[in-house]
Amino acid sequence: MLDDLDRRILRHMQADPTLSSPDMADRLGLTVSRLSRRLDKLSETGVLRGQRAVINWQALGYAVEVSLRVTLDKTQTRAFDDFIIAARDIAEVIEIQTFLGRVDVRLSVIARDMAHYQQIYRTRILTLPHIADIEALMLVSRVKSDESLPL
Known part of the structure; x- marks a missing residue:
């Protein structure tokens, strides 16, 4: 406590x-x-997990962020495990979240521009295993992004 x-x-x-x-x-x-x-x-006690550098990926030339909502083929017993293992290997995937509900996984993907995103999507994302459905949401603006807690 x-x-x-x-x-x-x-x-x-x-x-x-x-x-x-x-x-x-x-x-x-x-x-x-x-x-x-x-x-x-x-x-x-696990309250502090370490310190890290927060890098502004836009300053490094990444101008596009896309949120992908993925529904997996849950008839496959290893669908979650296989998908997550493969998604972790894509350098441009900066966040992976799993959910209960209609959407199983959300990926945050960054790219230098739309052509770069399309290349990542076609060659890396669409080859991930066990995808039943995928929906892309293009980030327009980040209204709030705060990791501080009300202590």
Whole structure:
């Protein structure tokens, strides 16, 4: 269970992920060693899964994002497993989600332009196993994209 200090630490990490441990400890009124012990505890309990760089793929020339809703042929016992294993191998697939309902899987696919997307779609996506139906949704704008939690 998180206490108030844990929540304060997490709020500071979300607000400024580049904050050094000494600076964060100073802002929280802690010693660096006490902050370090708390961070270790948050990692050990699975609250913190690590730190990562968030790369703006548009700045690297990827201008197109498409969300693919995929329905699998569930008469095949390994449909989910085979599909996901193969989809993970497509570098331009940046997210894979599974669902209960009419849609089984959602893929987020990025491409440099529409010609690049069509090439990925025809040569990589349509060759994925066990697809019964697929629907493409072209991203127009991202209204909200926030990984911060209300702590």
